[in-house]
Amino acid sequence: DAVARTGAVAAIVRDAVLTQPVWDMHTHLYPPTFGTPSQSAGQPSDPNGLLLWGVDELLTYHYLVAETFRVVPNAELSYATFWSMSKQDQADHIWRQLFLERSPVSEACRGVLTTLAALGLDPGERDLGRYRRWFAEQEPSKHIDRVMELSGVSRITMTNAVFDDNERLRWLENPQVAADSRFAGVLRFDPLVRDWPAAAAMLSRWGYPATESLDEPSVQNARRFLNDWIDRVSAIYCAVSLPPTFRYESPEDGTYSSRVLSEVVLPVLAERGLPFAMMIGSQLQVNPSLRDAGDMVGMSDVNSVTRLANDFPDNRFFCTMLARENQHALAVAARKFGNLMVFGCWWFLNNPSLVDEITRMRVELLGLSFIPQHSDARVLEQLVYKWSHSRQIIADVLIDKYADIERTGWRVSEKEIRRDVRLLFEGNFSRFVEAPAP
Amino acid sequence: DAVARTGAVAAIVRDAVLTQPVWDMHTHLYPPTFGTPSQSAGQPSDPNGLLLWGVDELLTYHYLVAETFRVVPNAELSYATFWSMSKQDQADHIWRQLFLERSPVSEACRGVLTTLAALGLDPGERDLGRYRRWFAEQEPSKHIDRVMELSGVSRITMTNAVFDDNERLRWLENPQVAADSRFAGVLRFDPLVRDWPAAAAMLSRWGYPATESLDEPSVQNARRFLNDWIDRVSAIYCAVSLPPTFRYESPEDGTYSSRVLSEVVLPVLAERGLPFAMMIGSQLQVNPSLRDAGDMVGMSDVNSVTRLANDFPDNRFFCTMLARENQHALAVAARKFGNLMVFGCWWFLNNPSLVDEITRMRVELLGLSFIPQHSDARVLEQLVYKWSHSRQIIADVLIDKYADIERTGWRVSEKEIRRDVRLLFEGNFSRFVEAPAP
Amino acid sequence: DAVARTGAVAAIVRDAVLTQPVWDMHTHLYPPTFGTPSQSAGQPSDPNGLLLWGVDELLTYHYLVAETFRVVPNAELSYATFWSMSKQDQADHIWRQLFLERSPVSEACRGVLTTLAALGLDPGERDLGRYRRWFAEQEPSKHIDRVMELSGVSRITMTNAVFDDNERLRWLENPQVAADSRFAGVLRFDPLVRDWPAAAAMLSRWGYPATESLDEPSVQNARRFLNDWIDRVSAIYCAVSLPPTFRYESPEDGTYSSRVLSEVVLPVLAERGLPFAMMIGSQLQVNPSLRDAGDMVGMSDVNSVTRLANDFPDNRFFCTMLARENQHALAVAARKFGNLMVFGCWWFLNNPSLVDEITRMRVELLGLSFIPQHSDARVLEQLVYKWSHSRQIIADVLIDKYADIERTGWRVSEKEIRRDVRLLFEGNFSRFVEAPAP
Ligand SMILES: [Mg+2]
Ligand SMILES: [Zn+2]
Ligand SMILES: [Zn+2]
Ligand SMILES: [Zn+2]
Structure with missing residues (x-):
């Protein structure tokens, strides 16, 4: 009968969501080759190491x-x-x-x-x-395997901040530093878009002469810089975090960020066939004494994102926003542009009540055509809880949605449910980055 | 006992909400006399016909x-x-x-x-x-009867866009085009408020000479235009859709829209005793390639609405907004003005999770003094699902609210429940337009 | 088993939340000594009396x-x-x-x-x-005892508006007017921050000469005024209500409000060790005909609050905001500053669906380190319903949260639950005002 059917579908959905491997599209995790400050069995501690765990x-x-x-x-x-x-x-x-x-x-x-x-x-x-x-008894690399197994993560996407000295030097010193098939690289270059004059000075120091005026040679060198580093980190996409005040009106709106995007970043990414990820809404260091904990949320401008998606149809954009009050408009924006993929419930939004409302809203507005979550894990084992908590909520939402359509007489098979769940956890992402799922 | 009582009340509420005929206050539907592009039994297809179905x-x-x-x-x-x-x-x-x-x-x-x-x-x-x-076997007019029966819609309110050539000519060619008691007319004239210079040029062409400067003769002719068309479509109210950027400060704020509203639209409507409906928050064509699907949502200014309600106490205003983030303030605005009637969960808000939160919030803030939903149907049979889905949610909210007050010892009778539901689905609207329920 | 355990925890939580005495941190209630306009047994009616009841x-x-x-x-x-x-x-x-x-x-x-x-x-x-x-048969003072008993309120915090003539004169005429241990005083002085020129004129009339220019003598006299009145009302904190347009950039941002805050209010409060409460987002009198009912909600600037918390680390700030759309950012702001205490679901937010979402969000973001509710009661007996309705929702949220952590194997004892609930209803507040719980 209807009740039994609903229960059976729910059980399949729950199983599918809990067991589906996920390609985690945004973390701050690294292979052990980047060093780890933690005490462990089998690897000396590196005080500035990038892999945090324990x-x-x-x-x-x-x-x-x-x-x-x-x-x-x-x-x-x-x-x-x-x-x-x-x-x-x-x-x-x-x-x-x-x-x-x-x-x-x-x-x-x-x-x-x-x-x-x-x-x-x-x-x-x-x-x-x-x-x-x-x-203390764990060996880092085996521990990573175990954590990935427990969290159902099939591949961990890094955030490779090229303007961070500690990280950049590790890439330069050891070209094989990231030769770990469990991890995929993402080139992250916030200063390029947020503060071109500062970025230009650093590029110049690194052998890519660039001037504050962003003249033609600067553009060429900045593009070469991006291309070199995309190659070096084997980036599957590129990314920036942008403040709530970020605005894009047009390539000629007179801001550095619009010029850098339209003349440097987006042409390179279009040529390379790589998506550009924008995480928008974090206001840096409202309380510097809290260090990493001192950043705040702010409302962002969704129209800037729709204008980018419209003006650059040959680019693909990932986008997540930090303010709860941007979530509805951002989901609507994704209805307007097939080259815009919304993803995740970021940071202060990664809380059950908000993940529930955002996921529900997205399924209602976008069907299955979005990426419900990323972990943003900074400590390896956080993969476990971030995915466990999110999977429960995503399953709850899907159960309700399948129940709604089954009430009309539509019948959803186990195979279809698993196919749908795969899209949410792996397929939509792997298709958008044009890379096969792990 | 209490549980049985709660169950009995819930059953009555559900029956009342599911069976209560609704006067659907905003659709894009028309009688068959406006032509239909669909193949059907008994009516030749009209490629530019306005009635969409099938x-x-x-x-x-x-x-x-x-x-x-x-x-x-x-x-x-x-x-x-x-x-x-x-x-x-x-x-x-x-x-x-x-x-x-x-x-x-x-x-x-x-x-x-x-x-x-x-x-x-x-x-x-x-x-x-x-x-x-x-x-293909359905005959349009009988099909309309059936759809109205299935959806429990007792009257369909049209949106009669006088600045749309296709529609305007049909009215001019056939004064009886809308002589169908199942349908009620609404005069819609966005360009008048959104783009006076363009509207003035068209009015002039149509025999109502008007200048960009909106001088006194223009005012008189524009009023005459409205009066003529209100008569022609037997409008029960007039309506515009406004962008998120719409602002009203005062009749003298220097904008065309404020002048048109205060000198033309609102005086005519006050004289005629007709409400003015504002649907605010749709940003047109952020992706023109998507055509009708290319519009976006944006945050609007609720204060402009409260100022209108305050400055024009002899007018009655319907208002709905498209941004989720306007809903709380809009409901509060309605608490401030008895001549302001909030209605519906529009377009990107017409999704179960949002209808639920908006309806709950409105009942809590406004009791029964609002209009919970309109269908916005563009295709005839959408009446069925838009009302079916909304009725379920409205019933859920009311069941919770009656349960809350019954817990205090208050007893609500079946007659009272049906009276309350009638207010929400028909009475509040018919009273606001000063027309008897169908 | 797990189900029984969950049920047992839920029962303890519900009992703890329903029976925990609350120190109600913001009301508009007064002891009978301030007069009451209502007919009662045992006290003559005072048409301008401040205690409303019945x-x-x-x-x-x-x-x-x-x-x-x-x-x-x-x-x-x-x-x-x-x-x-x-x-x-x-x-x-x-x-x-x-x-x-x-x-x-x-x-x-x-x-x-x-x-x-x-x-x-x-x-x-x-x-x-x-x-x-x-x-009519009730005697006011005994009735207060009964209402406090029924609502579980252990102490009622007043709002003592020093710029209100009716109230100010009662304090001046009778220094013992508030000698009622059931009530605690709060000095409220909106005009000082909202309209310094007007406030300066009044201060001058009251023996605290002050000029519009806010020169040094004005600062000293305004500080003396605050100190005198803090003493007179035995204020446990000071408070203002601010409009949605309130902005604080820096002490030198050129606004009167920033100067008054940085030169008068905050230094005095730091010296006295008293918190400063800001209720932000009420737009006064959009419909003056409705009198007290004519105020509206508006979106406020959370950044102004974080800047105050950052610039004045020796001050403690209470903050609540009226717009639903500020709640997420305000909770995040509290994560950034230990001297910022968010409190309550104010006015148009004090509705079940909104209290639920706000409380859930706060627990997820802030754990137990906030003040979930205040009554804002204007009529004595409202204490009963405001606390009854809120307690039910707070209990529901806590039950879910304890269930979540118990699912991991964590065990929460009855003693711990009662300790946690006490923090929310009394401890966080009494610690922030540095006064022992009643
Ligand atoms: Mg919600
Ligand atoms: Zn991150
Ligand atoms: Zn419409
Ligand atoms: Zn108050």
Whole structure:
């Protein structure tokens, strides 16, 4: 009967969503060859290493640092004191304040528990020492395999910030640094679009002479710079993070960013057949004392995105925005442009109530033609909770939507459900980057 | 006991909401006398006819065209090619892409299935040919009766665009063109408010001499134009669609739109006792290649609406806005002005998750003093799904609200529930237009 | 098993939330010593008295006046006529229109029913005369005890508007006017920040000479004024309501409000160790004919708040905003500043669907480090419904959140749940004002 049918469909959807491998399109994770600051079995610690993992990194995630400074504010434990503490002492402080002195109900706290549990550790023990000992015994590369297995992530997309000295030098020193098939590269170059004069100075230093005026030789050198680095990181797309104030009116609107986009970035990407990802709405460092935790959200201009999609039909654009109040218009914008792919519930939006409303709205407006989530993981094991929590919500939404159409007499087969879920978790992305799913 | 009581009330509410005839206050539907491009039994096809109906129209609805260009983008099947295809070929393409290649979970896709099922066709068959044969056998006027019966629509309000040549000439050629009691007329004149200079030129051509300067004779002639056309279409209200950038500061704010409103439109409507409807927030043609599907949403200025309601207390205003982010303030604005009636969940808002949040918010802020929905149907049979889907959500909201007040000991009778539902579906509207419910 | 465990936790949460005494941080209530216009046993009526209570005040609450003018608009019963009616006649009119002619499903209507029921009156009787007789028999001070008991309010925070003549004179005439331990004082001085020139003139008249130029003597006198009044009302914090247009760029941004804040208000409050509360987003009197019901909502600037929190690290800020569209960014802002405490769901946001979404979002982003609600009660007995309705929703949210973390194996004890709930209802506030919970 109808109830049994609904239950059967729901069970298939849940299974499909929970088991479907996902190509995680945006993380801040790296292979062990980029070094890791954590203590581990089998790899010496590199204090500036880029791969973060382990329980102390999970606990000192900047989301939790921010929450801790609410309950023990600067007036009680100063920013300076906190930052001078060892990572383990910081983690102890956060654990005590956010998990023991009050219940860990925020999404970021809950994420730590979900992660520990999935790794076979028991959050009910509340035994930080034991968790630490377990992590110290892991060998990074095998641990990555295990985390990918547990989170159902088939490939991890990096964010390769070419203007970051620490990262850039690692690429230059070791051309094989990223020779790890579990990871895919993304060239990220915020200063190029956000601050051309500063970027031009750096390009010049790096052998790509460029002037503030962005004259023709500068354009050519900047393009060569992009091409070289796209090759070096084998980038599957390029990306920038843009502030809420970002505006694009036209190539001739008189801003550096519009000129850089129209003369340098978009022509190169069109030629290379690579999408351009824009993450818009993060306002940097409203509280510098919080460091990585000090950025804020702001409303962005969706019209700038539709104008880019319209003016550059030979480019493909990924776009996510940070403000809740941009989500409806951004989803509508995607209805207007086939070369615009909305993705993810970013950062302050990656909370159950918001993921639910955004995903529901997107399915209603866009069907299956979007990318529901990325993890944005900065610490390896966050893959586990970010995907576990999101999968539950995505499954709930799909169950409702299949139930709605089944009520009309339409019948959806298991094969169709798995096909649909594959589109959301892998197919839409791999098709947009024109690369086969892993 | 309490549970049984809650269940009994819920059953009454559901029955009341599902069976209550609705006066649909905004559609783009017409009587068969305006011609129909579809093949049918008993009426010759008119390629420029205004009444759209049938499965090919349902499938080529611009909502679905937009969604199709996301999955088969311009790069794969160009806009030009698509628009050159026959309606049936377009429909085949859309059916294949949105219903067969992936599941039809978007709200617009689901709507097609709901409609087919209600008409007695089986969506489970997935047999487009069969659906087509059934529609070809229908006689338009009888089909309208049937669709109205199935959707519970007691009267269909048209949108009579006087600046549209195709439509205007039909009115001029045949004064009886709308002599169909199932339909009510609404005079729509966007150019008058949005682009006075262009409108003035047309008015002059049509025998109502008007100048760009909007001098006194222009005012008088424009008023006469409105009066003549209000009479011709027996308009029960007048309407415009306005862009997100619409602003009204005062009659003397220096804009054409404020002058046209304060000197022409609002005085005529006050004299005639007719409401003025403003649909605000649609940004035209951000992607012209998509034609009807190329419009976008934008945030509008609710303060302009409250100023109009305040400055023109002798006028009555209907208002709906397209941006989700305007809905809360618009509902609050309605709390401030008894001559402001909010209505409907428009276009990109007509999706279950948004209809639910908007309806809930409105009941909480406004009680029963608003108009929860209009269909905006462009294709006759869309009446079926737009009302079916909305009725379910409205019933859910009302059930919760009655349950809340019954928990205090308040007892709501069946008669009261039916009275309340009638207000929402018919009474508030008929009272605002000062016309008896059909 | 898991289901039983979830049920047991839910039962504890519900009990904890329903029984936890709350320190209501913002109301417009007063002790009987401020006079009451209502008829009662044991206290003569004072037509300008500040303590509102009783069924006629509940029914003529400005929320309900606004709703009534929607269903019987000015054109049918003019504003002038309504305002000239006696309070009892107004209440009769509202009762008839909003409770009898249509069902009382709005949140404000429902609130009256919840309140009557909690007081032992039966809403099912619909007998206004009987309700009136019951209220007339109450003695104000004992009635306050009873209402506090029923609503679980342990202390009522007043709003002591020093620029309101009626209130100011009562303080000056009777230094003991507020000697009632059930009430705590808050100094409210909107004109000081919103309209310095007007405020300066009044300060000068009151013995604190101040000039429009805000010269050094003016600063000193304004500070003295604040200090004197903080002492007089034993203020536990100071507060202003600000319009949506409020902006703070820097102390030198050239606005009076930024100068008054940085030179007068914030230095005094830092010295006194008192928080500063900003309620932002109310646009005054868009419809003056509605009097208290004539204010509107508008989007505010969250960045102004983060700049204040950043520029004045020695101050503590309470903040609530009126626009739904500010809630996400405001919660994120609180993540950035430990000296910024978000509180409450204000006015047009105090509706179940919005309280639910805001509370959920805050818990996800902030854990337990915020103040979920204040009553804003203007009529004594509103404490009952405002807290009853909010407690139900807060409990629902917490139940979900505890269930989420328990699913990982984390175990939350009854003691921990009660500790967490105490933080939300009392602890976070009392710690922020550095005053012990009652
Ligand atoms: Mg919601
Ligand atoms: Zn990121
Ligand atoms: Zn329309
Ligand atoms: Zn208040």
